[in-house]
Amino acid sequence: MNFEKARFNMVEQQIRPWEVLDQNVLDLLMTVRREEFVPAGHRELAFAEVEIPIGCGQVMLKPVIEGKILQALRVEKTDSVLEIGAGSGYFAALLAARAEWVRAVEIECALVKLASENLARNGVDNVVVVHGDGVDGWAERAPYDVIVVSGGLPFVPQALLEQLKVGGRLFAFVGEAPVMKARLITCEAEGRFRTEDLFETVVPMLKNAPRQDPFRF
Numbered sequence: 565m566n567f568e569k570a571r572f573n574m575v576e577q578q579i580r581p582w583e584v585l586d587q588n589v590l591d592l593l594m595t596v597r598r599e600e601f602v603p604a605g606h607r608e609l610a611f612a613e614v615e616i617p618i619g620c621g622q623v624m625l626k627p628v629i630e631g632k633i634l635q636a637l638r639v640e641k642t643d644s645v646l647e648i649g650a651g652s653g654y655f656a657a658l659l660a661a662r663a664e665w666v667r668a669v670e671i672e673c674a675l676v677k678l679a680s681e682n683l684a685r686n687g688v689d690n691v692v693v694v695h696g697d698g699v700d701g702w703a704e705r706a707p708y709d710v711i712v713v714s715g716g717l718p719f720v721p722q723a724l725l726e727q728l729k730v731g732g733r734l735f736a737f738v739g740e741a742p743v744m745k746a747r748l749i750t751c752e753a754e755g756r757f758r759t760e761d762l763f764e765t766v767v768p769m770l771k772n773a774p775r776q777d778p779f780r781f
Contacts, residue, residue, distance in 0.1 A: 584631035601654035648698035649714035653679030669698030715770035
């Protein structure tokens with residue numbers, strides 16, 4: 565398989581037509597080698613417009629979804645980033661290429677190992693993958709400039725919002741199948757947030773995702 569041609573086609577035929585036009589994002593997707601983070605049995609699907617199973621009921625998101633998230637978050641070199649759901653480590657690698665550092669929290673031991681090994685093998689040294697349940701964030705290094713929730717949530721827990729810096733951005737897939745909202749939340753001031761729904765999709769739910777919003781009656 566010609567990976568470079570497949571990578572080019574992924575960017576030009578899948579991602580750019582879906583209004584991912586930020587050249588920095590497109591360049592990043594051309595640079596970070598997606599095939600290095602795909603399970604060996606699925607490498608031929610590395611650039612296909614599909615979710616790729618990585619074990620433990622989790623998947624790598626479609627490339628176009630990853631592009632849309634990166635474009636929305638506008639990650640800067642000085643940003644501290646929390647990723648909830650490390651998966652294969654690929655999206656952490658994308659974030660790390662733009663940020664100062666990334667803390668990726670993963671609840672499945674097998675995926676902690678997978679992501680850590682993939683990141684180390686590809687020379688990504690500003691990501692730490694930790695084992696834990698990140699559904700309420702990771703207070704140890706809070707607050708963050710950017711928070712990315714890589715699995716579905718029925719609602720965004722207040723604890724996550726409280727771990728955003730003023731000016732910080734949070735991305736999450738909110739709702740339940742058959743339709744979830746890809747949601748960008750920006751902290752405009754202490755305790756004040758602006759919400760924008762970017763597109764609709766469906767992704768696997770986070771393990772231990774809360775089922776009832778305690779602030780909604």
